[in-house]
Amino acid sequence: MLELKGKLQGKVLIVEDDETTGPWLVKRLAKTGLDAVLANNKEDALKEFESNIFHAVVTDVYLDRDQNKHAGLDIIKAIGPTGTPLVIMTSAADLEIAREGINFGAAYLLEKPFEVEKLIEVLEKLWTEPRGLGAILDRFLDLNSLTNKEKEIVRLMMKGLSNREIANVSKNTEKTIKYHFTTIFEKCGVGSRTELFNSVFPT
Structure with a gap:
């Protein structure tokens, strides 16, 4: 017990x-x-995870020794379903990587370089509030008084879906989705998807 x-x-x-x-x-x-x-490659990381009980996993996205730019995401895909809190750390933090990591179960994104105190703070939040980013997103949506439909659209956007894909999933026209985004941006005080993402999950 922690x-x-x-x-x-x-x-x-x-x-x-x-x-x-x-x-x-x-x-x-x-x-x-x-x-x-410490594990310095994907294979060792997954072996350690299978043979030990971990309260959290903190992984780099780019693991050069694996010669795989997204080896960290492969680790997240494997560990995410277990419910173990996951943190991404990367010196190339961008929206695409963050979306993928969140979609596969990551709870936080730390951009290098960072102070170890920041990681400690993140771990404390994860262990006292296990839902991690999901809870942060929910609070943000409520704070900005988004409707249920607008919340659904934002959550789909956070998974990396395009306007057309969101329209298909939510059974709306692409024109309607664009209209909703205009309203969402106004309520949240932003002008783009990237600004919206950064408002919810500042790095």
């Missing part, structure tokens, strides 16, 4: 192939009371 008062207690899998960043994160997290385990 103890969130005082020092954190829990087991965290760090997936990072950088020879400096990985050990540094493990060492810093250990000072907070966490048991951090």
